[in-house]
Amino acid sequence: MSDFNTIDDLSVNGKTVLVRADLNVPMQDGKVSDTTRIDRLAPTLKELAGKGAKVVILSHFGRPKGGPDTKNSLRQVLSDLSKAVGQEVAFAEDCIGDKAKAAIAAIKPGQMVLLENTRFHAEEEKNDPAFAKQMAELGDVYVNDAFSAAHRAHASTEGVARHLPSAAGRLMQQELEALTKALEKPERPVCAVVGGAKISTKLDLLGNLVGKVDMLALGGGMANTFLYAQGVDVGASLCEKDMADQARAIMETAKKAGCEILLPLDFIVAKEFKAGAASRDVDAKAIGADEMALDVGPKTVEFLGLKIQGAKTVVWNGPLGAFEIKPFDAGTNAVAGLVAERTQEGGLLSVAGGGDTVSALASAGVEDKFTYVSAAGGAFLEWLEGKDLPGVAALKKK
Template sequence: MAWKTLDDIDMAGKIVLTRVDLNVPVDDGRVADATRIERIVPTVRDILDRGGKPVLLAHFGRPKGKPNPDYSLTVVREPLAEALGVPVTFHPDCIGAEARATVEEMREGEVVLLENTRFHAGEEANDAGFAEELAKMGDIYVNDAFSAAHRAHASTEGLARRLPSAAGRLMEAELSALEKALGSPERPVVAIVGGAKVSTKLDLLANLVRKVDHLVIGGGMANTFLAAEGIDVGRSLAEHEMASTVRKIMAAADEAACEILLPVDVVVAHELKPGVETRVVSADACPADQMILDAGPRTIDKITAILAEARTLIWNGPVGAFETTPFDAATVAAAQKAAELTKAGHLISVAGGGDTVAALNRAGVTDDFTYVSSAGGAFLEWMEGKTLPGVAALGG
């Protein structure tokens, strides 16, 4: 799909409504992690450098369509101004005559931040009237919030239909990375999919088996696959009721010539806690009173061998219970191998999802991947092959 970027639109003297992701974690009234703020800086600075006047639109939390001081964007104004290095004016609404007056009074080099779009029920309903009110605020629309692109909201989809529109730098980078990973990838393509439950990733698995050459299954999901093959997984986390569904996925993979890699050996223990006694056993030899908590060394060797032959990697979900040492070994080993291959120019590596980002951070390799998406639901829906309304509207 073709979409315009900041390079395609004349912004000089124009008010640029810029949808950004400022849904940051807050602790005791202070921003606890400014990563999402830092990621929008290139877009805002570029608009300023091109003579545009950036007016930022964002949601924060779930205020359920009405004003709630607990979800006010005032909390991000100071860290936003610090990150941008320019003054940021805050207005306590995102529509209305007073908000428009604040915007019209903007000086060159200044940024305006409008209050939480979700303080209005029309935002999540994608109400035409609310979208029209937002559109009155500016001349151009830029979407830099891929993380919200899977929602057909007024500030993500409705506005793009009403003003000349473009993707911001973060959105552009995300879409380019995703296109390289699944749209027109270099082959072989490997997907690593982990996490607790198969039931939450059915659409994802159904799409991937048709798109990738190798599908590595990890985490609790791998236990469900093993159980579906008739293997006793002891007290491991597994969805035994998903057995018939898993067998259909495996049949679809066979038909599409997609190789599914399941653990051949596993790390087991009586409980999930640090310092617990562990054993490595074959995947089909989990003791009845123990649980599988990570992939074993032979499985790690198989994963790294597949990665060594791959040209493209897509990763969503850890391979084991990575939050607890020593059950992070397989995830860390795979992440470090992928990072090594990426740095050597042999692999395009794209990863996303909250647990995945945390796992890559734990392995110390986040900056070495080709692209790591901070978007959760949007990244997952893209991997599932679904159309993202906020992206589709930019191409309309």
């Protein structure tokens, strides 16, 4: 991690530290319904406060249109945040200007204040230089702990870093270290497991991965498109027939790069997509015209298990089947279980991320048994696509 500044590179005692957090948490009936992001952020905030800094927290929340509104106020997360950091966090009605300055002046070193939603200002998403400068004027040092917002070049994720000494917070650091180990400097062989409905949304990702990994295991709807591109009849399964040429091009690139593409050998198929629908296990080439492939079958699980057994690194994005509905979660659960088991034995580095992936691993009961599970979604995907993330680039040592 030598090319990034971390909290270890900063002296913060007696200073005001601006921390870019991601407090864009899910809400239900005006209450936070999942505190994962808050819990993961707390160690950075507590450490900075413990070192004698005034901690000023910046975050976006929701998608407000044209100025402040109560539905998108960060005030709603204040009590959960206070609970997570073990102290009463103050609140400022704005993220720049006099209200913010007064709220910061009113706290002592070792205390914290949460500033109102950065997106209440249109300049935030435009990365407006004057707005970023106004924000930077509130503090002495900038710490970015919002990897999940690092793929956006906004004022609070990238603009502020141009004005202040900047570093990655502990969560950002953890994320960058895990990702670097998984794809930039991995222990080989590396196996990427990529599922999900469509290849159209993951073309860049697949194109980047085949040049970096030794094996690419495909599941979900996208596996059907690859089989179809090889002339297999996939019946009534989800399949992007218009993407066959792109699938063939990816297979060609993989061959040249020495990356082995692993496609399902068998499927669990059903005639209707609903819980408890009558289903059967068929060979990948024997799907009936009125049947849909909804999960990978036991032969595929065994085949992937052997491949994972020989891998040193696994990068996972997307479920292998329609995991939301039983019994079509069995394949994802079984393969995720094997990855978790090998990780726990110490033989494997496993990194997973992206929206559906987190819920798929959670329903398999293994999300805390992987080396690292990223809650970042879009930023994780763009990183897998090999793109430079502006919020990360801004933290590189000058």
